Amino acid sequence: MQMKTKPHSVLVINCGSSSLKFSLINPADGINIIDGIAERLMTSDAKIIIKFHHHLKNNTPFEKNLAPPFDHKTAIEQLVNCLTEHQLVDQISAVGHRVVHGGEKYSQPTLITPQVAKTIDELAKLAPLHNPANLIGITAAQKAFRGLPQVAVFDTAFHQTMPEKAYIYALPYALYQEHSIRKYGFHGTSHYFVSKQCAKQMNKPIEQCHFISAHLGNGCSVTAIKNGQSIDSSMGFTPLEGVMMGTRSGSIDPGIIFYLVEQLGYSLAEVNNILNKESGLLGVSQLSNDCRSLEKMALNNDSEPKKIRLAKLALNVFCYQIAKSIASLSAGLNQLDALIFTGGIGENSAFVRRKILKQLSLLNFNVDDQANDTARFGASGNICQQDSRPCWVIPTNEEWVIAQQSSQLLKHGLKQDT
Numbered sequence: 001m002q003m004k005t006k007p008h009s010v011l012v013i014n015c016g017s018s019s020l021k022f023s024l025i026n027p028a029d030g031i032n033i034i035d036g037i038a039e040r041l042m043t044s045d046a047k048i049i050i051k052f053h054h055h056l057k058n059n060t061p062f063e064k065n066l067a068p069p070f071d072h073k074t075a076i077e078q079l080v081n082c083l084t085e086h087q088l089v090d091q092i093s094a095v096g097h098r099v100v101h102g103g104e105k106y107s108q109p110t111l112i113t114p115q116v117a118k119t120i121d122e123l124a125k126l127a128p129l130h131n132p133a134n135l136i137g138i139t140a141a142q143k144a145f146r147g148l149p150q151v152a153v154f155d156t157a158f159h160q161t162m163p164e165k166a167y168i169y170a171l172p173y174a175l176y177q178e179h180s181i182r183k184y185g186f187h188g189t190s191h192y193f194v195s196k197q198c199a200k201q202m203n204k205p206i207e208q209c210h211f212i213s214a215h216l217g218n219g220c221s222v223t224a225i226k227n228g229q230s231i232d233s234s235m236g237f238t239p240l241e242g243v244m245m246g247t248r249s250g251s252i253d254p255g256i257i258f259y260l261v262e263q264l265g266y267s268l269a270e271v272n273n274i275l276n277k278e279s280g281l282l283g284v285s286q287l288s289n290d291c292r293s294l295e296k297m298a299l300n301n302d303s304e305p306k307k308i309r310l311a312k313l314a315l316n317v318f319c320y321q322i323a324k325s326i327a328s329l330s331a332g333l334n335q336l337d338a339l340i341f342t343g344g345i346g347e348n349s350a351f352v353r354r355k356i357l358k359q360l361s362l363l364n365f366n367v368d369d370q371a372n373d374t375a376r377f378g379a380s381g382n383i384c385q386q387d388s389r390p391c392w393v394i395p396t397n398e399e400w401v402i403a404q405q406s407s408q409l410l411k412h413g414l415k416q417d418t
């Protein structure tokens with residue numbers, strides 16, 4: 001017999017320009033009923049993979065090449081077909097969307113009305129790579145799931161508690177007043193989730209917790225959290241600022257941009273491409289944007305010496321920049337209960353974590369090698385010695401937050417309506 005999932009599941013959608021990730025989640029316990037990805041959309045290689053989790057009878061993953069026009073709408077149609085076939089459509093209470101930029105307008109999850117969609121569109125000028133893609137997902141989901149509430153959960157929302165002194169750039173103030181040029185911070189949903197989880201692990205109310213969290217994935221950001229609220233973050237007006245990332249440069253001297261354009265003849269579009277797609281771990285190593293591959297190369301004595309040297313250099317610059325960012329963000333705190341690592345690298349790379357912690361001995365971090373080697377692949381734990389300031393590895397789960405917040409918003413919305 002087909003096992004029924006609990007009612008009030010939330011379909012979480014994270015739509016990028018060429019991919020669409022989705023999961024159907026029970027917000028109460030975070031259990032994934034299905035998840036999957038449609039990728040290489042808008043190309044002839046477009047495909048969709050849907051994984052059905054163990055509690056469904058037919059849990060063979062569904063994998064299919066997408067038929068023309070290979071776009072987000074086609075992907076959502078396939079998803080709806082699968083959900084219908086598994087009798088899951090009736091269990092969806094809402095669709096929760098990850099939206100990258102909420103500007104100063106949105107500090108909370110928000111029900112997507114036509115006006116809200118229009119504002120997300122207007123905010124696309126602040127996030128031209130992300131918000132338009134998020135909107136494509138919203139439009140496709142609205143058509144496919146007519147009548148279901150759609151909720152936007154913004155990546156910038158958690159950072160809206162930053163004080164002025166943290167978010168104002170030392171630029172003419174009119175650029176902030178008239179053009180909204182300020183620090184926003186990103187990865188907010190992840191920093192929010194891991195800080196709450198860490199508070200739980202430490203048995204302390206989140207309102208009394210002071211953390212620095214480092215989300216290290218393809219994109220990387222470090223956030224200072226005071227009394228459970230974000231007070232500063234390394235990413236800025238765009239997700240390009242801050243520490244070095246997979247392919248993004250992070251902060252550089254802005255003078256380099258003028259030099260590239262005026263002296264070396266690069267166009268602005270080329271500079272944009274270099275800073276976003278050809279820099280970071282990939283740019284320095286000239287090998288890969290993938291931390292795993294670089295670690296392998298750095299430790300492989302049989303490789304070409306130049307490759308080993310550049311892999312090591314990329315990892316050294318990466319870890320040093322993150323350590324510096326952690327140290328500099330500590331300036332906003334008068335207490336630091338723990339450092340938190342999360343994201344693909346933060347959750348899995350004992351090598352990177354050890355290197356960062358060694359660099360931070362002045363802040364009294366003293367890594368426990370055994371605990372550090374154990375806290376990987378989904379395991380959480382304090383990876384520092386007993387006499388050290390704690391450093392926790394906490395796997396992030398942004399999808400669960402989006403499901404929880406969408407579901408909570410609905411409940412509060414219903415209360416207000418009655």
Ligand code: ADP
Nearest residue numbers: 216217218219289290291292343344345348349
């Ligand atoms: P995204 O920001 O796209 O969500 P992830 O959070 O999945 O990315 O992080 C991807 C990064 O995590 C890649 O650099 C990858 O090499 C790294 N990573 C994943 N597993 C490991 C591992 N076992 N050791 C080192 N790095 C890892």
